[in-house]
Amino acid sequence: MSNINWRIILxxxxxxxxxxxxxxxxxxxFSTSTHSAETILREGLQFWPGTNFIGTYRExxxxxxxxxxxxxxxxxxxxxMILGIGFAIGKVIVSMLAAYAIVYFRFRLATPxxxxxxxxxxxxxEVRIIPSYEVVAGLGLLDTNFGLxxxxxxxxxxxFYFRQxxxxxxxxxxxxxxxxxxxxxxxxxxxxxxxxxxMIAAIxxxxxxxxxxxxxxxxxxxxxxxxxTLVIGIKQIYQILSEGGELPQYQKAFALTILAxxxxxxxxxxxxxxxxxxxxxSEK
Amino acid sequence: MKRVQFEHSTIPYLFIAPQIIIIAIFFLxxxxxxxxxxxxxxxxxxxxxxxxxxxxxxxxIGDASWRQAAWFTTVFSVLVTFLSLGIALLLAVKANxxxxxxxxxxxxxxxxxxxxxxxxxxxxxxxFHPLIGDLYxxxxxxxxxxxxxxxxxxxxxxxxLIAVWKQVSVNFIFFLSGLQGxxxxxxxxxxxxxxxxxxxxxxxxxxxxxPTTFFLMVINITYAFxxxxxxxxxxxxxxxxxxxxxxxxxxxxxxxxxxxxxxSSAQSVVLMLIVLALTVIQFRFIERKVHY
Numbered sequence: 001m002s003n004i005n006w007r008i009i010l011x012x013x014x015x016x017x018x019x020x021x022x023x024x025x026x027x028x029x030f031s032t033s034t035h036s037a038e039t040i041l042r043e044g045l046q047f048w049p050g051t052n053f054i055g056t057y058r059e060x061x062x063x064x065x066x067x068x069x070x071x072x073x074x075x076x077x078x079x080x081m082i083l084g085i086g087f088a089i090g091k092v093i094v095s096m097l098a099a100y101a102i103v104y105f106r107f108r109l110a111t112p113x114x115x116x117x118x119x120x121x122x123x124x125x126e127v128r129i130i131p132s133y134e135v136v137a138g139l140g141l142l143d144t145n146f147g148l149x150x151x152x153x154x155x156x157x158x159x160f161y162f163r164q165x166x167x168x169x170x171x172x173x174x175x176x177x178x179x180x181x182x183x184x185x186x187x188x189x190x191x192x193x194x195x196x197x198x199m200i201a202a203i204x205x206x207x208x209x210x211x212x213x214x215x216x217x218x219x220x221x222x223x224x225x226x227x228x229t230l231v232i233g234i235k236q237i238y239q240i241l242s243e244g245g246e247l248p249q250y251q252k253a254f255a256l257t258i259l260a261x262x263x264x265x266x267x268x269x270x271x272x273x274x275x276x277x278x279x280x281x282s283e284k
Numbered sequence: 285m286k287r288v289q290f291e292h293s294t295i296p297y298l299f300i301a302p303q304i305i306i307i308a309i310f311f312l313x314x315x316x317x318x319x320x321x322x323x324x325x326x327x328x329x330x331x332x333x334x335x336x337x338x339x340x341x342x343x344x345i346g347d348a349s350w351r352q353a354a355w356f357t358t359v360f361s362v363l364v365t366f367l368s369l370g371i372a373l374l375l376a377v378k379a380n381x382x383x384x385x386x387x388x389x390x391x392x393x394x395x396x397x398x399x400x401x402x403x404x405x406x407x408x409x410x411x412f413h414p415l416i417g418d419l420y421x422x423x424x425x426x427x428x429x430x431x432x433x434x435x436x437x438x439x440x441x442x443x444x445l446i447a448v449w450k451q452v453s454v455n456f457i458f459f460l461s462g463l464q465g466x467x468x469x470x471x472x473x474x475x476x477x478x479x480x481x482x483x484x485x486x487x488x489x490x491x492x493x494x495p496t497t498f499f500l501m502v503i504n505i506t507y508a509f510x511x512x513x514x515x516x517x518x519x520x521x522x523x524x525x526x527x528x529x530x531x532x533x534x535x536x537x538x539x540x541x542x543x544x545x546x547x548s549s550a551q552s553v554v555l556m557l558i559v560l561a562l563t564v565i566q567f568r569f570i571e572r573k574v575h576y
Contacts (some may be wrong), residue, residue, distance in 0.1 A: 011382050012382060012385075018393055025407050029407050097303070104289055105290050107293070122563055126532045127318075150310065174290075215513065235518060254407075261400075268394075276461065280458060
């Protein structure tokens with residue numbers, strides 16, 4: 001019996017070390033963000049929250065020149081929201097339509113088109129970043145939400161996900177619908193969409209996080225400060241800190257990491273079960 | 285594909301059109317441009333360019349700094365993949381075994397999934413900051429002459445640590461759900477036959493997790509190749525002396541900062557070929573050894 005108890009204690013110890021390893025950096029980032037620049041420079045990182053919480057976050061979110069030269073933190077937060085939500089919704093619509101065509105229709109170009117979509121999975125944006133930039137610049141889409149979001153939708157992760165899901169839906173449904181004289185559009189709207197509700201929710205959550213966390217593409221796409229997302233703000237404050245100069249505002253850098261982390265983490269925690277289901281389904 | 289399908293001549297094209305148009309404009313066209321540019325050499329002012337066949341490719345592969353980046357990418361990918369898979373598997377097995385607090389552990393171990401790589405990078409960067417970073421001070425107190433701004437090994441250590449930290453959660457989620465998918469009957473039968481939990485794990489559980497592990501290896505290698513861009517860009521920036529350049533980071537640096545379009549395109553194409561080759565290898569050779 002004592003043998004088993006030791007095993008339980010060992011299990012919990014390992015898990016606790018894991019939890020500390022995963023959580024401590026974020027906790028320290030938060031604690032440090034609530035202290036003043038002087039304290040941080042004098043004492044280093046902080047393990048307990050200080051008294052400057054409201055001061056730091058008000059400056060970062062609402063004050064001109066608080067963190068960037070002109071753009072407010074709250075504007076960057078808004079831009080991140082637009083990117084995350086726009087990307088998630090766009091991706092779900094485009095990929096659901098494409099997956100519907102691939103699974104439920106017999107048409108001549110089905111196979112070559114399927115392979116073209118598959119190809120996008122193998123070659124992420126990062127390897128073709130410069131020509132992609134030139135195309136978008138050539139179309140006059142720099143610094144627009146359209147130019148920011150749509151090229152990111154080109155990758156076909158969502159399409160494959162819906163394709164797998166549609167394939168798991170029993171065939172009898174379509175037979176029955178056809179006997180009742182349903183058109184393709186009716187079948188899609190009245191049967192397939194209601195059946196896919198949970199899946200749509202799951203993929204919306206995952207894609208929101210993916211969109212929110214986009215880095216390289218917004219970095220080269222946005223030239224005006226007013227279009228920065230929080231994640232781009234991270235890069236800017238990194239540069240400001242590396243250039244040195246006067247008293248480095250470490251607490252603001254930490255506050256920015258917390259602001260950039262909080263919304264996607266909350267979404268994932270809040271919709272945990274959908275999120276895990278959706279993520280794991282994509283494996284099949 | 286379904287056996288029962290709609291027979292229709294135009295409607296499927298309407299449904300698939302948005303995806304294909306986006307892919308054509310923002311994927312096929314730029315990819316073709318990259319291939320085209322990789323055969324061109326621009327003059328210093330970017331006014332004219334001439335067709336130089338494979339010169340850019342030979343220059344790329346012959347370049348010592350490219351080979352350095354290729355070597356670092358290899359070591360980096362292997363380390364990140366194995367360390368993050370190993371840690372995640374250990375935690376998932378334990379989280380699956382405990383009864384008390386299982387849900388709390390699950391939540392607190394998975395949420396870091398949502399953190400963006402550059403955000404993790406900046407946090408890590410500040411933890412290792414020479415002025416305020418406790419980790420920097422700690423490593424120096426215990427006798428490691430640690431300086432990631434000057435020493436390439438130390439810089440690699442920082443980048444690998446942050447990349448692993450960021451990747452543990454996603455692997456954990458997949459391993460845990462894989463473990464939960466193993467039926468109770470299998471576990472009970474294994475308990476009867478084999479007393480040692482360690483042996484039981486390696487002979488029963490681990491082989492059953494093989495499909496998950498295979499899938500995760502693909503995911504992790506892709507992550508190490510591409511998504512770690514944000515981590516490197518907010519920690520070392522490839523320094524010192526290009527020793528923490530991954531291939532993707534180098535494409536970006538040469539193309540944007542160095543404005544060497546032909547060379548950077550050739551690098552892109554080589555990178556695409558490497559990724560294609562890796563994918564084929566993974567599917568042909570590794571998957572065959574995995575029993576579903």
